[in-house]
Amino acid sequence: MLMDPHLLTTFVTVARHGSFSAAAAELGYTQSAISQQIAALEADLGLPLLSRRPVEPTPAGRRLLEHAEPLLLRLRAARADVLRTAAQPRHLLRLAATPLAVNAVVSARLAEARARQPRLEVRLRTCRAEDLAAVVAEGRADLGLADGLAAPSDPLRLPESGPMTTTGVSEEDLVVVLPGGHPLAGRASLRLADLIDARWLQSPLCPLARLRDLVGDGFPAGLEYEGDDVHTVLALAAAGHGLTLLPASAVPAGGGQVCVVPVSAPRLVHRVELLHAALPAGAPSDVAAVLTG
Amino acid sequence: MLMDPHLLTTFVTVARHGSFSAAAAELGYTQSAISQQIAALEADLGLPLLSRRPVEPTPAGRRLLEHAEPLLLRLRAARADVLRTAAQPRHLLRLAATPLAVNAVVSARLAEARARQPRLEVRLRTCRAEDLAAVVAEGRADLGLADGLAAPSDPLRLPESGPMTTTGVSEEDLVVVLPGGHPLAGRASLRLADLIDARWLQSPLCPLARLRDLVGDGFPAGLEYEGDDVHTVLALAAAGHGLTLLPASAVPAGGGQVCVVPVSAPRLVHRVELLHAALPAGAPSDVAAVLTG
DNA sequence: TGTTCTTACGGCGCACGTAACCATT
DNA sequence: AATGGTTACGTGCGCCGTAAGAACA
Numbered sequence: 094m095l096m097d098p099h100l101l102t103t104f105v106t107v108a109r110h111g112s113f114s115a116a117a118a119e120l121g122y123t124q125s126a127i128s129q130q131i132a133a134l135e136a137d138l139g140l141p142l143l144s145r146r147p148v149e150p151t152p153a154g155r156r157l158l159e160h161a162e163p164l165l166l167r168l169r170a171a172r173a174d175v176l177r178t179a180a181q182p183r184h185l186l187r188l189a190a191t192p193l194a195v196n197a198v199v200s201a202r203l204a205e206a207r208a209r210q211p212r213l214e215v216r217l218r219t220c221r222a223e224d225l226a227a228v229v230a231e232g233r234a235d236l237g238l239a240d241g242l243a244a245p246s247d248p249l250r251l252p253e254s255g256p257m258t259t260t261g262v263s264e265e266d267l268v269v270v271l272p273g274g275h276p277l278a279g280r281a282s283l284r285l286a287d288l289i290d291a292r293w294l295q296s297p298l299c300p301l302a303r304l305r306d307l308v309g310d311g312f313p314a315g316l317e318y319e320g321d322d323v324h325t326v327l328a329l330a331a332a333g334h335g336l337t338l339l340p341a342s343a344v345p346a347g348g349g350q351v352c353v354v355p356v357s358a359p360r361l362v363h364r365v366e367l368l369h370a371a372l373p374a375g376a377p378s379d380v381a382a383v384l385t386g
Numbered sequence: 387m388l389m390d391p392h393l394l395t396t397f398v399t400v401a402r403h404g405s406f407s408a409a410a411a412e413l414g415y416t417q418s419a420i421s422q423q424i425a426a427l428e429a430d431l432g433l434p435l436l437s438r439r440p441v442e443p444t445p446a447g448r449r450l451l452e453h454a455e456p457l458l459l460r461l462r463a464a465r466a467d468v469l470r471t472a473a474q475p476r477h478l479l480r481l482a483a484t485p486l487a488v489n490a491v492v493s494a495r496l497a498e499a500r501a502r503q504p505r506l507e508v509r510l511r512t513c514r515a516e517d518l519a520a521v522v523a524e525g526r527a528d529l530g531l532a533d534g535l536a537a538p539s540d541p542l543r544l545p546e547s548g549p550m551t552t553t554g555v556s557e558e559d560l561v562v563v564l565p566g567g568h569p570l571a572g573r574a575s576l577r578l579a580d581l582i583d584a585r586w587l588q589s590p591l592c593p594l595a596r597l598r599d600l601v602g603d604g605f606p607a608g609l610e611y612e613g614d615d616v617h618t619v620l621a622l623a624a625a626g627h628g629l630t631l632l633p634a635s636a637v638p639a640g641g642g643q644v645c646v647v648p649v650s651a652p653r654l655v656h657r658v659e660l661l662h663a664a665l666p667a668g669a670p671s672d673v674a675a676v677l678t679g
Numbered sequence: 680t681g682t683t684c685t686t687a688c689g690g691c692g693c694a695c696g697t698a699a700c701c702a703t704t
Numbered sequence: 705a706a707t708g709g710t711t712a713c714g715t716g717c718g719c720c721g722t723a724a725g726a727a728c729a
Binding site: 095096097098099102138139140152153156157160161164167168170171172174175176178179256371 | 388389390391392395431432433445446449450453454457460461463464465467468469471472549664
């Protein structure tokens with residue numbers, strides 16, 4: 094009658110795995126329990142939510158999934174937020190960042206913060222962009238740094254993440270990374286529209302979906318790289334597996350067999366944003382102030 | 387561990403009543419059960435949420451309250467949304483509207499919709515502005531019509547209401563309602579800034595809080611009227627209990643002992659917005675199209 | 680002393696696990 | 705036949721109600 098979050102979690106887990114047994118394993122239940130929980134949820138709503146064999150969400154199930162994930166996130170976020178009100182001041186800052194978010198500006202500001210507060214300890218972990226909001230909302234990190242492509246002064250498009258504030262930290266020019274011998278390698282600048290039919294690298298450092306969002310369809314994926322190592326991406330680009338767009342400072346000057354060309358149009362930047370939920374007292378809030386400049 | 391919505395509802399109920407016993411009565415539990423539920427929630431979070439005697443939220447409790455209400459609303463809204471995916475087409479339209487939302491434009495458009503769909507049945511109920519979003523989100527009405535003051539072309543400020551879309555329906559000029567013998571009664575137009583020290587009527591038809599939001603502090607309340615009857619408001623205004631701001635069309639032409647004067651500055655309008663969650667098939671979606679013009 | 684929240688304790692129901700059952704490949 | 709979801713059934717834990725207890729007026 095009230096849609097127990099417990100049941101919702103099992104539901105999303107089953108949907109994600111496409112399997113009752115796999116969900117059971119993940120959640121530490123028996124298959125049977127999972128089956129009963131799903132049945133209970135379906136009985137409660139009076140609708141089938143999953144087709145069996147194969148296990149796939151029905152239209153109603155798909156609708157519920159769209160609600161359930163953010164709902165559960167908000168629930169955990171609320172818990173974390175309430176707990177923060179009672180947290181004592183810390184001098185430990187837990188920072189979560191997407192791979193390219195920690196650039197020169199951020200490092201410098203962080204150094205500044207450490208200079209001001211000698212006792213400050215920083216624990217930095219990298220984190221996939223799609224997880225960052227949840228990590229911060231749930232209090233698993235005090236601050237989050239997200240990077241991504243955006244039009245100048247426009248915000249990034251972060252996944253709906255509940256009550257959280259974002260502040261711009263830095264914006265930087267973008268360059269197209271080309272293999273050394275590429276016909277366009279010598280150019281002073283390039284327009285992305287001229288490259289929509291080229292092969293591109295799909296990687297977390299430069300997600301093509303976002304590029305299509307901003308510029309238009311095209312940008313076919315040549316090779317897909319699931320890691321977040323800049324050197325690997327540069328090596329792949331050098332080997333001609335595809336082009337990629339990176340912040341200028343991420344490419345070592347004069348090194349490697351790649352050639353970088355600034356993007357002239359459309360005006361896009363590599364933007365870094367700071368995410369924070371309500372901040373616990375102590376280091377985190379002070380650092381947030383320094384990071385945003 | 388997962389913040390059972392069940393416990394959250396009891397918590398908000400207790401907080402609203404400032405009493406365990408009253409909450410127990412409302413929810414159909416014993417005092418004892420309520421006590422145990424609150425204790426369980428406090429144990430789960432490891433924090434006191436309510437001070438006893440008097441029963442009032444602690445800082446942490448206040449924080450939790452801010453989260454709990456919208457969370458529970460979203461939960462019910464999600465349920466309603468999922469159920470709607472399976473709803474069969476209806477020719478019944480359940481419309482919820484704040485008192486002044488059903489104006490000439492809305493009535494005309496509604497008539498147009500009925501002309502196009504002879505089988506259309508409309509069930510209209512009025513609803514307090516602060517409840518409207520919840521009523522629509524939870525599917526207790528198919529469409530909502532909210533009215534309020536706003537700068538021209540600006541949206542109303544509706545309470546955070548989860549996944550819902552709003553569309554402007556109409557905007558209309560505002561008039562100040564003055565008693566017949568008022569010194570300013572003859573004026574061709576008035577500026578609100580000149581009236582911030584006058585006595586005003588506080589009523590759901592013209593909430594002074596919103597006025598202060600838009601124009602600035604002031605607008606002291608003379609008499610507070612909790613009903614939503616225009617004639618009563620006009621009678622109170624005529625008797626000099628205070629000024630009020632209404633859409634021009636709400637005041638009967640030439641009637642009554644009141645005098646109306648258009649507002650010249652700041653530019654404000656009486657705006658009506660249509661609210662809808664995902665629309666069920668059938669009448670509601672068609673009508674929504676007609677209503678938005 | 681009255682009101683109101685808390686604690687103790689017993690019972691009932693519910694949710695889970697075991698295991699048998701069935702369906703789909 | 706094997707894999708994987710469902711159904712049947714027993715058990716234990718959790719949650720609520722009754723009733724007695726404690727705190728504040």
